[in-house]
Amino acid sequence: MNIITIGIPTFNRALILKDTLDEMIEERIHLIPGVEIMVRDNDSPDETYDILREYKAKYNVSISKNARNYGPSENCGGLLKSCTSDYFLLTSDEDPVLRSGLLKIMNIISTNSFAFASTIFMDNSKIYRGLQDGIYQIPPSHFHLSSFYMSGLVFNTGLALSAWKQIQSFLYDPRNAYPMVCLASVLIAKYGCYYFPIELCHELRESDFMDMGIGDYRQTKARLDQDLFRKDFFRHLINSSVVPPEIEMYTQMNKVEVYRWVTT
Numbered sequence: 001m002n003i004i005t006i007g008i009p010t011f012n013r014a015l016i017l018k019d020t021l022d023e024m025i026e027e028r029i030h031l032i033p034g035v036e037i038m039v040r041d042n043d044s045p046d047e048t049y050d051i052l053r054e055y056k057a058k059y060n061v062s063i064s065k066n067a068r069n070y071g072p073s074e075n076c077g078g079l080l081k082s083c084t085s086d087y088f089l090l091t092s093d094e095d096p097v098l099r100s101g102l103l104k105i106m107n108i109i110s111t112n113s114f115a116f117a118s119t120i121f122m123d124n125s126k127i128y129r130g131l132q133d134g135i136y137q138i139p140p141s142h143f144h145l146s147s148f149y150m151s152g153l154v155f156n157t158g159l160a161l162s163a164w165k166q167i168q169s170f171l172y173d174p175r176n177a178y179p180m181v182c183l184a185s186v187l188i189a190k191y192g193c194y195y196f197p198i199e200l201c202h203e204l205r206e207s208d209f210m211d212m213g214i215g216d217y218r219q220t221k222a223r224l225d226q227d228l229f230r231k232d233f234f235r236h237l238i239n240s241s242v243v244p245p246e247i248e249m250y251t252q253m254n255k256v257e258v259y260r261w262v263t264t
Helices: 014-026 048-059 072-082 099-111 157-166 179-191 206-211 220-240 244-255
Strands: 004-010 035-041 062-065 087-090 116-118 120-123 126-129 136-138 153-156 193-195
Touching: 004 014, 004 072, 004 099, 014 035, 014 048, 035 048, 035 072, 048 062, 062 072, 072 087, 072 157, 072 179, 087 099, 087 157, 116 179, 153 157, 153 179, 157 179, 179 193, 179 220, 179 244, 220 244
Parallel strands: 004 035, 004 087, 035 062, 116 193
Antiparallel strands: 087 153, 116 153, 120 126, 136 193
């Protein structure tokens, strides 16, 4: 059984995905014992799946393709449900996983058990990423949704699958472009959240996206829609929970601003 599965959901960004996989192959991540790379194509109209077939044949990368575009929630959920490893590492098709960071995560897993951890932490508009070795618990009052959009998220697979069922009714809300934010919220309330100050993933250069004709690759509107969605989501969790500490956790998380606008 594998220790960790790197899950990559993708849709219609063949060239970006290829660059991401090439970097990971160059770092020989696919050759690390106990590691699986798994990519799920959300029925892309471009050549994404043809490219994935090549990587499967050459490097034994696990691939799958949806029968139609089911949206981001089902695509991410499909990866999680297909994971048979102890831990599930979620990254995006634009954020290659670094070998050095992955080895550090695997070392932590060998001596620690946790439900959820992020390698990016954002507090008061300051990003903490790869500061030093160690493990830090993040208090819910410092929880920041911008820390949990896609990359560098590590989930205990069994606990994540259980929490996924709890958020099922919210997965198909059109405002919910980032289902892992919901999943992380439940796991934080139940088990706490840890920050691993490890450089686990890195973002492809912004110029790469511009050269490919991709404009707002940060999906600003989608993130703003997610902020509106989370109000209803947390309200549901607060009203449906019967465990006072969890209710307090959800209440604190819902108070944290996702965006702080600076005006001049």
